[in-house]
Amino acid sequence: MPRRSAALDRATPAAIAAAALRILDEQGPAALSFRALAEQLDVSHATVQRRCTDLAGLLDLCTEHLAAQLPDIPAEVGWAEAAEQRFTALYRLLAAHPGLMILRGGRPWLGRQLLARLVEPALADSVAAGMTPAEAMTAYRRMYLLTLGSAAFVDHRDPAAATAASRAALAALDPAEFPVLSAGLADVLPALTDHEVYYGALRQLIEANRPAGA
Template sequence: MPRRSAALDRATPEAIAVAALRLIDEEGPAALSFRALADRLEVSHATVQRRCTDLAGLMDLCTEHLAARLPEIPAGTDWAEATEQRFGALYRLLTAHPGLLVLRGGRPWLGRQLLARLVEPALADSVAAGMSRAEAVTVYRRMYLLTLGCAAFVDHRDPTGATAASRAALAALDPAEFPVLGGDPAELLPALTDHEVYYGALRQLIAAARPTG
């Protein structure tokens, strides 16, 4: 029987994902590397690479780890309520780990956990509610892109920093050239970090897409 590697036992896919997310959250996306991750796990750089192959593989481990935490919505839940629960949960996961979105860039997220916990049940509910498959995919896509965009463009873990940076940028504008943006920033800044901006937009999409049958 071949001997098990103690290093591989420590560097399980789950352990790698947890350590990588913690590293990104604590030090920022630029700090992530196989060597930094190996140091945290107390294994070799080669051991981590054997598990992930490359950065894309590492990102897949991280996103699958998060997707496994998405809720399973009970059968029979109202379509609108189930849709808000699913996408709201995804939004909360993504805003908790904004550095992950930076590293993933535009790469599609097609791991089994996301497909099984979000995509397939969302589409199945829409089809059961009376949509065609094409309509269901279009509705899903709109809500998914809204969720990604709202999670990606503000670091919700540091709303104070995001507000301060925006305030400084607005203060540098000439009000004669930018009469709206150059006005009182107190009227503009709260919406930048208000989660209700996302939830309000999501509910509008849900109301517009809700099947009538």
């Protein structure tokens, strides 16, 4: 029998994803490399590359690792509640890893875990509630894009820094040209990092897309 590689045993897809997310969370996107991963896992650079080929493959490993944590929603949960639970869980996972969001950019996320734990059950619930497949996909896409955008454009792990950067940018504006932003700075800034802005918008979308039979 061929001998198993101890390095490959250490560098499992789950171990690589966990180490990559740790680097992203603690050191930022610029610190992520195959060599940095190899050092964390005590394996060679080549071993890591065998597992994920390139950066795109590594990012896919990370997103699939996160998608595996999405909840299973019991069948008896109503359509609206199930949608809120699914997308709230996705939002929290993505908001917790801003470095991953920066590197993924607009790359499509079509891994099996996401399709099995979010897309397929969300579409199935909508069709069962009376939507056509096209209507179900449109409703899903609206909630997915809201979630992705809300998680991607603010570093929710460091809201103080995000607020400070925005405050500095807005404070430099000419009040004559931007009277509302300049005068309402204290009211505008809190909404930038307030999770309730997302939760409220998600509930509005859910209500607007609620199937007649739900």
